[in-house]
Amino acid sequence: MTMSKREYLRKLYLLQDLDLLIQQVKDPEYEAKTGLKVEEERIADLERKRNELAKELLKADPVTYQRYEMLKRRYGRGITRVVNHMCTNCFAALPASLTPRDDEVVTCPNCGIILIWLE
């Protein structure tokens, strides 16, 4: 793996942002409620961009990437922020020993989601 874990996680939540955006604009309720229509061609461009990033992440760390995809199917997202030493997916308090690491992707011991600490 050539990129650092921190860089990897930054790219992973960018991927999640793209996944959420694609999901949002493809939801028929979105256009119905907002009146905002997104052209199919633009969604296709965004999906291409998403898939390029996914390919890069899969190559760099296949285990973490596949975990992200599995968690996304389960929870609707694969990565979440730690706030006040709490997982913001399942709201479990995290063990004091759990801290951000440069050499390993950290996951929630309760729900398994990938954790990120943002300043």
Add this chain to the structure above:
Amino acid sequence: MLKELLREDRVILDMKAKTKEEALKELVDVLDLSEEKKEILFKSLMQREILGSTGIGKGIAIPHSRSIVVDNITLVVGVSKEGVDFDSLDGKPVHLFFMLIATPNDPSMKYLTALGSIARVSRAIAHEGEIRTDFSSPKELIDYILEHDHE
């Protein structure tokens, strides 16, 4: 719904921005977030704009995003007296901004409902013709918005 989201400390009465990028940065800047989180949020909002402007026409824009950086659904309202070129559908400058940010997981559909409410209020404001920009206090702007919130 909108009443719960409108806060006097999340209002800009006289935006300085001249461009889309500057406007989004100015709106994001209102939030009590670290520079890192502001940058993430700005990129997320810009990504949505690439898909097509959220300037819905008649001087109103609704930039929006779901982002990892917020803990709750968040609304910022901004007024630009001079107007901002936002690539709006009708090409007109934007005077009234509603920036809505939601958390990545939104099981209650609160985000889409809020977006729908904002779109409805925007249409009601636009229907009157010229958008007011002469608010003397955040409360006055909030009252103006709520006057147009007819469920």
